[in-house]
Amino acid sequence: MDMRGDLRSGVICLVTAEVQGEGVLIKVRTSSGTERNRQDHERSYVDPDEALAAVSSFLHSFTDTIGPTTHEPRTELG
Numbered sequence: 001m002d003m004r005g006d007l008r009s010g011v012i013c014l015v016t017a018e019v020q021g022e023g024v025l026i027k028v029r030t031s032s033g034t035e036r037n038r039q040d041h042e043r044s045y046v047d048p049d050e051a052l053a054a055v056s057s058f059l060h061s062f063t064d065t066i067g068p069t070t071h072e073p074r075t076e077l078g
Contacts, residue, residue: 011030011031011032011058011062012029012030012031012032013028013029013030013055013058013059014028014029014030015027015028015029015051015055016029023046024046024048025044025045025046026044026045026046026048026051027042027043027044027045028042028043028044028045028051028054028055028058029041029042030042030058032062
């Protein structure tokens, strides 16, 4: 996944799910860069595994771009 712009301001990954007919439509919207140079992308999925793979790819691209972390990841929210 393409990571352009100044990533120090962070990235956004928004996942929404809505019922459509007898299935679910999952939308994954990603944004990166500063407000002036923001890169927005949105894709739709009907398969939860494909949507999850897109989110995973986005997060891996972001962490690969910023380099290794200097601290242990948190094991719980907060």
